[in-house]
Amino acid sequence: MFLKTTIIATKISNMKKIIFPVLALLLISYSCQNVEHKNSKKAKYVFLFIGDGMGIQVINTTQVYIDSVLKSDKSLSFINFPVQTFATTYAANQYITCSAAAGTALSTGSKTSIGTLGLNFNHTDTLFSIAKKFKDTGYKVGLLTSVSIDHATPAAFFAHQGSRGSSYEIAVDMLKSGYDFYASGGFVDPYGKKLKEPVESIYSLGKKYSFAFTSNLDSVDILKSNFKSIVYSTPDPASESTLKNYIDADSADVTLAELTKKAIQTLDNPKGFFMMVEGGKIDWACHSNDGATAIKEVIAFSDAIIPALEFYKAHPDETLIIVTADHETGGFSLGNKENKYGNKLSILSNQKVSKENLKDLVINELRRKPRPTFAQMLEFAKAKTGLGDEKLNLALKDEEQKKLLEAYNKTIRELEKSSSKTDYLSESKEQFSSLCIDFINKKAAIGWTSTAHTGSPVPVYVIGNGSELFFGRIDNTDIPKIIVKSAL
Numbered sequence: 001m002f003l004k005t006t007i008i009a010t011k012i013s014n015m016k017k018i019i020f021p022v023l024a025l026l027l028i029s030y031s032c033q034n035v036e037h038k039n040s041k042k043a044k045y046v047f048l049f050i051g052d053g054m055g056i057q058v059i060n061t062t063q064v065y066i067d068s069v070l071k072s073d074k075s076l077s078f079i080n081f082p083v084q085t086f087a088t089t090y091a092a093n094q095y096i097t098c099s100a101a102a103g104t105a106l107s108t109g110s111k112t113s114i115g116t117l118g119l120n121f122n123h124t125d126t127l128f129s130i131a132k133k134f135k136d137t138g139y140k141v142g143l144l145t146s147v148s149i150d151h152a153t154p155a156a157f158f159a160h161q162g163s164r165g166s167s168y169e170i171a172v173d174m175l176k177s178g179y180d181f182y183a184s185g186g187f188v189d190p191y192g193k194k195l196k197e198p199v200e201s202i203y204s205l206g207k208k209y210s211f212a213f214t215s216n217l218d219s220v221d222i223l224k225s226n227f228k229s230i231v232y233s234t235p236d237p238a239s240e241s242t243l244k245n246y247i248d249a250d251s252a253d254v255t256l257a258e259l260t261k262k263a264i265q266t267l268d269n270p271k272g273f274f275m276m277v278e279g280g281k282i283d284w285a286c287h288s289n290d291g292a293t294a295i296k297e298v299i300a301f302s303d304a305i306i307p308a309l310e311f312y313k314a315h316p317d318e319t320l321i322i323v324t325a326d327h328e329t330g331g332f333s334l335g336n337k338e339n340k341y342g343n344k345l346s347i348l349s350n351q352k353v354s355k356e357n358l359k360d361l362v363i364n365e366l367r368r369k370p371r372p373t374f375a376q377m378l379e380f381a382k383a384k385t386g387l388g389d390e391k392l393n394l395a396l397k398d399e400e401q402k403k404l405l406e407a408y409n410k411t412i413r414e415l416e417k418s419s420s421k422t423d424y425l426s427e428s429k430e431q432f433s434s435l436c437i438d439f440i441n442k443k444a445a446i447g448w449t450s451t452a453h454t455g456s457p458v459p460v461y462v463i464g465n466g467s468e469l470f471f472g473r474i475d476n477t478d479i480p481k482i483i484v485k486s487a488l
């Protein structure tokens with residue numbers, strides 16, 4: 001009890017420190033909220049795209065990559081939207097936010113504390129999302145993500161949990177929400193294995209709520225006439241029930257763009273719909289400081305917006321599309337200390353796998369008998385990433401080779417210590433793969449200042465009916481308020 005009170009007191013004292021900025025932002029928000037919605041017709045179809053961890057720098061660098069490396073004259077689908085602004089992202093008790101607090105701000109219009117979903121900062125009150133408001137008003141609602149559906153960002157649109165880690169309870173809240181379509185990589189804990197007591201699985205419980213679960217995208221059309229809600233999960237997910245990183249995926253893997261397309265077909269109806277689409281793995285790539293993977297994830301996210309833009313073109317007066325982020329991750333920059341002014345982004349095009357995938361591949365290699373030598377592992381890394389190839393400007397310096405040798409020996413020691421063949425090695429125990437990716441990022445003039453989130457404001461891109469209501473510097477809590485004003 002004492003601990004709880006102390007935590008709350010600390011939170012309140014922290015909140016006092018942000019009262020002034022909050023007041024200032026309230027004034028800014030007030031001026032935004034008082035602008036008239038010029039179009040007498042309300043937006044019937046609302047798309048909210050959230051690039052998790054997608055700051056302005058990773059967006060800009062992806063566009064530079066498209067221009068200078070892919071030599072394409074195409075732009076990111078949202079980069080030329082007519083209305084563009086920035087939103088502050090701070091949480092109720094901490095300036096640098098997390099996806100749960102930021103997701104709750106974007107879904108409910110209220111600030112909350114770190115790790116909290118759909119509850120106020122001290123968990124004494126319930127906050128409701130605009131998705132529920134749309135559903136209660138007769139709109140169809142869909143939530144799509146490239147991570148798992150019980151992850152913080154989608155969960156912020158239906159869950160009411162004090163901890164974002166309560167995966168099973170979040171999935172139960174999803175059943176209670178009764179929206180029309182959910183699509184993702186799957187669930188983290190659908191059988192409640194992390195709980196102390198045995199519980200009914202989400203799949204079994206879902207039947208009572210008229211939920212259908214499928215991993216066949218084509219079956220959605222048939223299922224929607226027989227069930228209230230449909231949950232699609234990809235048949236071949238990556239670890240932690242996510243879609244594969246775009247850089248690792250092949251043509252058989254389902255993309256976020258295909259999910260958006262299917263969601264439009266599923267939700268389209270004369271009353272209208274609200275759809276939230278999250279590019280969840282931009283954040284993961286940025287946490288890993290993996291520039292090539294982050295850029296490819298931004299491209300996949302941009303591709304997922306194209307079906308919404310096509311829909312907008314067919315319904316220009318009735319559609320609103322917002323593209324934003326919940327926070328920035330990694331402190332990403334185009335340019336770093338090692339290279340100063342050089343654009344060396346072409347180096348990243350040699351990387352064929354994500355850091356996440358390279359780690360698994362390295363462990364598999366080092367488990368082989370006979371074990372590959374250090375020289376063979378350098379060749380392996382070169383084949384997967386180009387590292388070590390002088391012709392690609394990726395020559396290894398002596399000190400880099402030395403560090404890789406130390407990492408190679410350390411991983412072998414850790415593998416010999418581990419009893420099981422499937423033991424997970426943390427990043428501190430398997431450093432060979434992460435060093436390879438770190439060296440590539442440095443050589444490609446990509447800078448990183450953090451492996452966590454940063455306090456940078458995030459860009460907001462808007463097109464369609466109601467877009468004129470987004471202007472000036474806004475806060476993330478303004479976004480759902482403006483959406484409601486535009487549509488409901």
Ligand SMILES: [Zn+2]
Binds near residue numbers: 053099287329453
């Ligand atoms: Zn994150």
